[in-house]
Amino acid sequence: METRKSTLALVAERAGVSIASVSRVLNGLPASSHLAERVQAAAQELGYVADATARSLKVGRTEQIALAVADVGNPVYVDMMHEVSRVVTDAGYRLVLSSTGSNPDDQITLLQSLNRGYADGLLLSPLRVTPELIDTIRSSRLPIVVIGSLPPDVEVDNVRADSAAGMTLAVAHLAELGRRRIAFINGPVDTVPGAARLAGYTAAMVKRELPMNDDATVGAEDFTLAAGLTAAETLLDQSTPDAIVCANDLLAVAALKVLARRGLRVPEDIALVGMDDTDIAELSIPSITSVDLRSAKRARTAARLLLRRLEDPSASVSRVVIEPRLTVRESTAGTPAPGSIDTAGSGVRGGAA
Amino acid sequence: METRKSTLALVAERAGVSIASVSRVLNGLPASSHLAERVQAAAQELGYVADATARSLKVGRTEQIALAVADVGNPVYVDMMHEVSRVVTDAGYRLVLSSTGSNPDDQITLLQSLNRGYADGLLLSPLRVTPELIDTIRSSRLPIVVIGSLPPDVEVDNVRADSAAGMTLAVAHLAELGRRRIAFINGPVDTVPGAARLAGYTAAMVKRELPMNDDATVGAEDFTLAAGLTAAETLLDQSTPDAIVCANDLLAVAALKVLARRGLRVPEDIALVGMDDTDIAELSIPSITSVDLRSAKRARTAARLLLRRLEDPSASVSRVVIEPRLTVRESTAGTPAPGSIDTAGSGVRGGAA
DNA sequence: CGCCGGGTCGTAAACGTTTACAAGAACGTT
């Protein structure tokens, strides 16, 4: 088996047949067994592998699907990648991953370069959506499905989580446990999920007739652990909640850390619920109750939507919304409201020296 | 700005010039300002974007770099992706991510398809390396740099972590804290890192003249959390260590969970050290001392090696080994050997109901 | 025996670029 670059022409020459015949045999089109054998042999000997670029140029497909996410480090995106990767490779596509920052301009330039034909379709999960971004999405030459919310007048396939419903779930759960001073650690409010979650929180609190207070909601700079630490510090400096819901599992873990530092017990003193239900919620100690926004499912359906549109570009646009679930864990488990019975907690906890 | 597919020919027609001129202007080659203006205008009006596939076919480069990892879910690979993504996009390449399973056959088919010209180069981080895999790597048409160990006779760029040295670091640290019954939760022994870490552990224990015991080392099925849980259970059923070192942060977190379930305090009863020094080691409660295998740095240098080889294919192969560090955290912090003073631990810990 | 249909296979045109080559124009030099 040679390792040099081999082309159809070389194989054809070696087999003593025409280029077209080689192509046909290698693509399984009908051919005489005599011819087929010769070609197979020649291809084998030369270690022939078809050039993907040339093929793409000819057939007009790259068999690549691009996935653009804001932050590869975020576990929820990792889940999505995982899922998308599976369904697109099953369908014979390769996955091109692009980590745009949270900057919409980056996403726009990405989109433009995508239109050069790197990929056949795009899965986009934007954190912030600006009018410009929407324009570029609209005028894109290739199919896009966006994971996340969009204004209703945008005619683009998309699948979103109902994070407002998720916040309702969280608040209801805490209220039923008797918690009333429910604080909220949000991400940046100028992001789509940040805004949605804040709205959901407010609505849920109002509906339950729970006391609201500006000091009881803080917005982290970012959906990251580091931002969560300072956000949690700020919150606890200015407020004394008996429960905290976080817009994100990362923020929740950060809060947990800060609570431990301050000698506050979870869930006895403060109950905690996160959002996204990623692995870290499960493996944290104590494990964290989390709103499952079904990221895997969202990613899967988004990928399938894209595949469908690729085979039928004229299909009507579909907008899917996935309902959230609540996964209850130790951070809220079976706790009476604190103060009803004062357990005279000494704040003893293992390890957090 | 039209949104329809536009080609050089269309722009040329519209501008009333030749195709070649359009190409030249758009690529910034010298042209009269008169011509340039007409072309720019026409391109603008038609919303022309060059087709990447055709360009790739002509120039023989795709400007894509592939990264193949065994498991996208593993935080250490996420770190690597992050890093690789940065350096290759800075160099003008796009990143194609492939999640091969841990199955070497998958990697082989991946490699073969890579040779079709999807990408200009490959970063490969194989979990298991078989002779077949090595053969395919050797006979690859395009440059590969592997992240991880390879037999010394393989003439391929690679950058590896010295995980044996890492194990020495871990064992030495624990020994200095007075721990003697140091157990080891490994990953699968038939993987490259699994084997290396086991060897490192054994060597370090022998060198320190610490007691070794078959019951004190278990191999998880996998480098995942789930596998870690059962491995930790097994270990604690058959052995009573005063310290555990884990081949992986995920395994360490799993161990932490099991220890909590059994009422064992960390670090008082059992000290714990992980490996890879990923985020979860930091944000775990207690935070976990971890051997930093410098995954970000490894990824970065690997990416740079690949870029170098892309511009100079004849460069001599380089093999880089990155030295590990130890990041000390709460899970081993300032603890005397247990038993020296029995603290009559009541096993009270917050939250783990 | 002639003709037609079906199977094989080769010829050549495309896909959308880049780029070597050459032709012509403009200009300075002798």
Add this chain to the structure above:
DNA sequence: AACGTTCTTGTAAACGTTTACGACCCGGCG
């Protein structure tokens, strides 16, 4: 005024495939 440079631009050949078209051969039917 003739000639050599240099600059500009067009012509056309490639890159490696896929595929429409047509040529040819062979057998079966009228």
